[in-house]
Amino acid sequence: MADCYRGDKRATESKQQLRKALFQLLSEKEWGKISVQDLTKVAGIHRTTFYQHYEDKFDLAQQVMDEMFDVMKCAIFAPVQEDDLEKEHPAYVYIFRFYQHLQEHEKEYQILLKRGRELNIHETVRAFFEESFSLGKEGVAGSKPDPQLVPIDMQKQFVISAYIGTAEWWLRTGRPYSPEFMANSMIHLIENQ
Known part of the structure; x- marks a missing residue:
């Protein structure tokens, strides 16, 4: 043993x-x-x-990225206390945790951004957000646009593009705002679209 x-x-x-x-x-x-x-x-x-x-350096890079995004997913979607959900918008906790995680692991994510095209990270990022969209939708029931007005696949693409683009901008510009501010701002932007 x-x-x-x-x-x-x-x-x-x-x-x-x-x-x-x-x-x-x-x-x-x-x-x-x-x-x-x-x-x-x-x-x-x-x-x-x-x-x-x-198998090779590509396998190492892919496994490392997969592990990073698995850790991020666990951090974002860890159980939420009922009273936390009552205080804020239902999505706030998840968005805040996302930016908090990026901040805590900024150095590694900055390097991945810098080498993103070389590592073909965009597929991994998109897959992460596709899965997270579904998990987030379950966790934030009732806070999404009516699928009759906006098809669910269009909602998903809008939200994924918004989060990827905004997170990249936030990291590239040296995190000019706190995770709290980013969470509140993202909710405000998405609710007013």
Whole structure:
């Protein structure tokens, strides 16, 4: 049993080191100029260890991004206290948590924005928001436009585009407003459309 735990712990540590190496290298140079050898050297692990966990550098990048967005989803959609929902607009808690999460992990998201095209991050981001739209719709029942007036697929595209664009702008401009202000402003903008 102890050997299994030790192996799991080593695998987790290796993956964490590779994640750190990935972000360090992405902050220093273009994605196309980063090799598996660069990653393993910065992480301080052997190439064989790398290939035990990932097929190639693309697999590493995709798994890291998937994990980041899974963590974000858990942070946003964690259970909400009833009295929190009564104090604010039903969507406030979720939008606030989204901006708060971006703020807490700003450095990594800034690097992903900088290398977004190279990493083809837009597909991952869009998939995250597609799923989040459905989860958010369930959590904020009654606060959406009438599907008879605005088709649900159009609502979804509008909301996704608004959130992606505004979040990118917020990060690129150095977070000029607090997560609280962003949440209130997004609600105001969407309700008045």
